[in-house]
Amino acid sequence: AAGVIQSPRHLIKEKRETATLKCYPIPRHDTVYWYQQGPGQDPQFLISFYEKMQSDKGSIPDRFSAQQFSDYHSELNMSSLELGDSALYFCASSPYGGELPNTEAFFGQGTRLTVV
Amino acid sequence: AQKVTQAQTEISVVEKEDVTLDCVYETRDTTYYLFWYKQPPSGELVFLIRRNSFDEQNEISGRYSWNFQKSTSSFNFTITASQVVDSAVYFCALSEPEVFFGNEKLTFGTGTRLTIIP
Numbered sequence: 001a002a003g004v005i006q007s008p009r010h011l012i013k014e015k016r017e018t019a020t021l022k023c024y025p026i027p028r029h030d031t032v033y034w035y036q037q038g039p040g041q042d043p044q045f046l047i048s049f050y051e052k053m054q055s056d057k058g059s060i061p062d063r064f065s066a067q068q069f070s071d072y073h074s075e076l077n078m079s080s081l082e083l084g085d086s087a088l089y090f091c092a093s094s095p096y097g098g099e100l101p102n103t104e105a106f107f108g109q110g111t112r113l114t115v116v
Numbered sequence: 117a118q119k120v121t122q123a124q125t126e127i128s129v130v131e132k133e134d135v136t137l138d139c140v141y142e143t144r145d146t147t148y149y150l151f152w153y154k155q156p157p158s159g160e161l162v163f164l165i166r167r168n169s170f171d172e173q174n175e176i177s178g179r180y181s182w183n184f185q186k187s188t189s190s191f192n193f194t195i196t197a198s199q200v201v202d203s204a205v206y207f208c209a210l211s212e213p214e215v216f217f218g219n220e221k222l223t224f225g226t227g228t229r230l231t232i233i234p
Contacts, residue, residue, distance in 0.1 A: 033221055042207060042224035043161070056221055088159055094220060105211075105222060107153075107161040 002026055004093050004108035012114045013081050021076040021111045025093030031055070032074040033105060034066060035090040043090055049074055081115045088112050118143045120210050122225035129198055130233050137193045137228045139208030145169075150184065150191045151209040151222065161207070167191065195230075203232045 005024040013019050025032050031050045035043040045058035049068035060066075063081075068074045072093075078085060089112075092105040119142040129135045141150065152164040165175065167184050175182050179199075183192045195202055205227045211220040 031220075035222075042226050043222070045221045045223070048221055058221065090161060092222075105151075105220065106163065109160045112159070 004091055004106050006089075006091050006108035006111050008111060009109065010112050010114075012116060014116055015081055015083060017081050017115075019078045019081060019113060021078070021089055021091075021113070023074045023076070023091030023093075023108060025072050025074070025091075026095075026106055029093035029095045029106070030072060031094045032068055032072070033092040033094075034060075034074070034076050035092065037088040037090065037110075038084075039087070041087075046076070078113075083115050086113060086115045118145075118148075118210050118212055118223045120208050120223055120225035122206075122208055122228050124228045125226070126229045126231070128231040128233055131200060132197050134194060134196045135198055135230065137195075137206050137208075137230065139191045139193065139225060141189050141191065141208070141210045143189075143210060143212060145212045147212070149211045149220065151211070152182065152191075152193050153207045153209060153224075154204045155207060155227070156204040164193075164206075198232045200232045200234050203230060205229045 004026055007022045011019055033048040034046040036046055037043040046060040047066050048056045052068045064078050066076045088110045090110045091108045094105045121140045124138055148169045150167045154162040154164055165182055172184050172186055179196045181194045207227045208225040209222040211222050
């Protein structure tokens with residue numbers, strides 16, 4: 001079965017550089033979530049999109065932005081990278097189930113970003 | 117505000133022993149979902165189970181079982197006859213779905229690192 005695809009799997013950037021992470025949700029999933037997991041930490045919610053519109057926002061720095069495109073894939077753009085941005089970034093997708101939403105979020109394998 | 121507490125930071129057991137991972141949650145909503153995820157050393161998050169707040173029936177899946185007790189706001193996870201491949205970090209998570217917007221972000225606990233000793 002198709003899963004959530006994230007690219008790249010690994011990324012090394014220098015401080016102050018820019019990074020773009022991509023997420024391709026499971027087909028027919030219209031909701032995308034981004035999470036950040038620092039070393040030894042639990043995943044923290046960053047932002048989510050439903051039908052190409054931002055639906056919720058968590059602890060996402062102003063240096064980060066994200067969007068969901070017409071084909072439902074999403075990109076997380078990170079600028080002025082800092083050492084503390086080094087983390088595993090997960091994307092998850094889920095379908096919207098009308099009045100009884102299916103809340104089973106499927107996670108991608110993550111992008112490991114290292115800022116040096 | 118919702119909160120998930122996994123008080124056990126690390127657990128080590130000898131292979132074939134049973135082990136229970138604790139999860140306690142806080143929420144003001146009557147409708148919510150609870151999850152368990154496994155994160156092996158390779159880093160991916162593997163979905164194990166989702167339960168909704170209206171279904172307190174315990175569930176068993178092979179060597180895995182889950183005990184949901186609404187009265188104590190707990191959703192504990194037991195592995196019976198543990199195996200080395202069970203070694204991983206296990207996260208309990210909570211979501212409070214907004215029915216009309218399909219937004220079900222997850223709040224994770226801090227995780228329990230389980231090590232199975234051969």
